[in-house]
Amino acid sequence: MAAAFDYLCKIVVVGESGVGKTALTQRFVQKPFCTDFLPTIGIDFQSRTINLDDKQLKLVFWDTAGQENFRSLVNNYFRGATGVLICFAITNYESFKNLSYWLEQVHQYCSLEIVILIVGTKLDLESERCVSQEEAELYAQSKNLQYIELSSKSDDHVQHCIETLCKCIIARRDRSDTAVTSITLDKKPEKDSSKTLMCYDAQTCS
Numbered sequence: 001m002a003a004a005f006d007y008l009c010k011i012v013v014v015g016e017s018g019v020g021k022t023a024l025t026q027r028f029v030q031k032p033f034c035t036d037f038l039p040t041i042g043i044d045f046q047s048r049t050i051n052l053d054d055k056q057l058k059l060v061f062w063d064t065a066g067q068e069n070f071r072s073l074v075n076n077y078f079r080g081a082t083g084v085l086i087c088f089a090i091t092n093y094e095s096f097k098n099l100s101y102w103l104e105q106v107h108q109y110c111s112l113e114i115v116i117l118i119v120g121t122k123l124d125l126e127s128e129r130c131v132s133q134e135e136a137e138l139y140a141q142s143k144n145l146q147y148i149e150l151s152s153k154s155d156d157h158v159q160h161c162i163e164t165l166c167k168c169i170i171a172r173r174d175r176s177d178t179a180v181t182s183i184t185l186d187k188k189p190e191k192d193s194s195k196t197l198m199c200y201d202a203q204t205c206s
């Protein structure tokens, strides 16, 4: 029997506790936004199958716990990941400063071919913003990564974020090109992202 999908993507979601990892994955799998904060214990799984460029993709999200006591456990979950979303909240400078910790973990425990995206959450809380878009973009640029801001509450850019990640995962797999390990800045989330999506080594992802 033919598989019900063309690609199976394991996407690990990491970042400090409270930045909105669970809200993001739940929003993407079309569950309602929850205003209560119920910290994830260990890990949760969510999945959704989407159609992207005529391909069926089964996405399995590994929604990890951000609390410090789960750190060593989280490192075990990176094995076999095809993509990782490293999240911080634009309202929480500490969570932004901790991005480098998460990047180090990804580099240490993930395959070289993993696709990484930096995600600034809680975009709807613009009045409480303490990490400017420019600062976050500069940081991502310095690591040759793409940065996307979104709101799981208002659902702004959530779809775009996941599709951007998936396009790069597909492109990397199709080309079996180990040089393509990450994606770089694509400032405007709307519009035709496939045209602007670039890889670290300046090759296009799509």
Ligand SMILES: Nc1nc2c(ncn2[C@@H]2O[C@H](COP(=O)(O)OP(=O)(O)OP(=O)(O)O)[C@@H](O)[C@H]2O)c(=O)[nH]1
Residues within 6 Å of the ligand: 015, 016, 017, 018, 019, 020, 021, 022, 023, 024, 034, 035, 036, 037, 038, 039, 040, 041, 064, 065, 066, 067, 121, 122, 123, 124, 125, 150, 151, 152, 153, 154
């Ligand atoms: N206003 C606003 N609140 C959000 C958003 N995303 C998440 N939150 C809130 O932030 C709190 C924490 O969200 P979670 O998704 O549980 O955070 P988490 O990163 O999964 O936290 P851990 O599981 O402890 O690692 C909750 O009260 C959410 O309702 C958002 O986009 N906008």
Ligand SMILES: [Mg+2]
Residues within 6 Å of the ligand: 021, 022, 023, 038, 039, 040, 063, 064, 065, 066
């Ligand atoms: Mg959570």
